[in-house]
Amino acid sequence: MLKHLFLNRLLWAVTGLLALSAAGTGVLRPGIYDAVVSSELIPGAYSQDLLSVAAGLGLLYLSYAARPDRPKYQIVALGLLGYLFYAYGIYVIERTYNGLYLLYMAVFALSFWAMVTAGSTLDPALRTVSLPRAMRIASASGAVLQPLIFYPLWIVMLLPLMRTGEQIDSLYSIFILDLCFIMPGFLMLSFLTYRNHRTGLLLLPALYVLGFTLIFSLAVGELVKPLFGTVPSQAALLPALALSGLFLVLLILHLAQLRTERPAPESPTAAPSPYPRFTPNRPSS
Template structure:
């Protein structure tokens, strides 16, 4: 799928190795994130480090087979994991979590982003020929999630704009409203119409949604470590948001078999 893979793989491997060290440091010493991070967001910060560590290990593991012209579906899994790292460390970078590791957050974000650019500059979308994937079901899921989060984020932002008091974690709203949610809408349209780029984006977006949902779910479950009660309705909601995209990963993976 990528004829000249050296640059995107080098950038992603550097980002992944750096993310391994950063996430382990955060897990070993959560106080690194304080006082910049409110107590309410600390469980999510720890869970993000857990998932970032796993995603980074996945990228390192994929580097070897991809350097040998691995199948297209491995590249798409690589893209999804890389998208998660770019999103996660972009939040740290733009939220100005200025601690001794801050430049590392900026570096992971930059390396991951440039690796994505290098991938799309070299990718041959004609190599993606999935065998009857669940395009329309995936399109419906993407459209529903986009509508849900557009509404949810606006319900938080509009009162904040009126009161002129910024909400906590404001970078999430920027990333989602400007990038992530429009990507879901565009992918939904492409998939519904059977466009080739829809096939390219489906598996990476499903993987990113599943990993991001897992991060939020873990953060909810470990809330008691910071004195927050576990709300069953929240656990159920985040479990569904994790499992729905995860359930579609298998049929897409099989449809993209080499």
């Protein structure tokens, strides 16, 4: 799937190691957010760090285990990179100026450039890619769900701000990342998958990895609220569990039915000689 796999694996390993360092510090010392994150958002930061620890460990493993004949490992790695780009994009854009801010910027930048490197090293001639038609339609339809939910939701929230000119103090990064990057990605890869294009078939499950980790972190954020003296909200927990579960099911089914085959090498044939073949006369008996 990817050419120059060593370079890609190296970027995954470095990104995963830095993310593990940043997120592990946040999990062990959640007080680093006290001065830079409002108290009601600290459970969300804690849950995001928990998921980022898992993503960092996953990237470290995939940087070791990925091989040219394991394209599904590479797909999952791209999804984890997308999650780290989003998660640390929030910290960077929201100006989380604690002692780890430069590390947040490093993870944000490395995850972005690792995805750019992967996109530029996709080998279009390496494999033929196929997905059963029913699964292709189901996967493409599932990918449209997130834009259908979040485009109207975020735009409705933005319109009053646009009328009044009010500048909110937190979570404005979600509007930027979702409306400018994530939702267009879902729409484009959904269309390409529906059209049976190899890029959509290969990269849409990576977006499902991203979608699952992002939405599941919201569910975890509700579950860890008692650790910070607040009460979980069922109205927030259940939709997050349902949507993350949907993305996980689509991811598993898409990868299970995805077929990538290396084209059989053509047997070399000798070029025809421009001269007539000479066959000596056999002596008569």
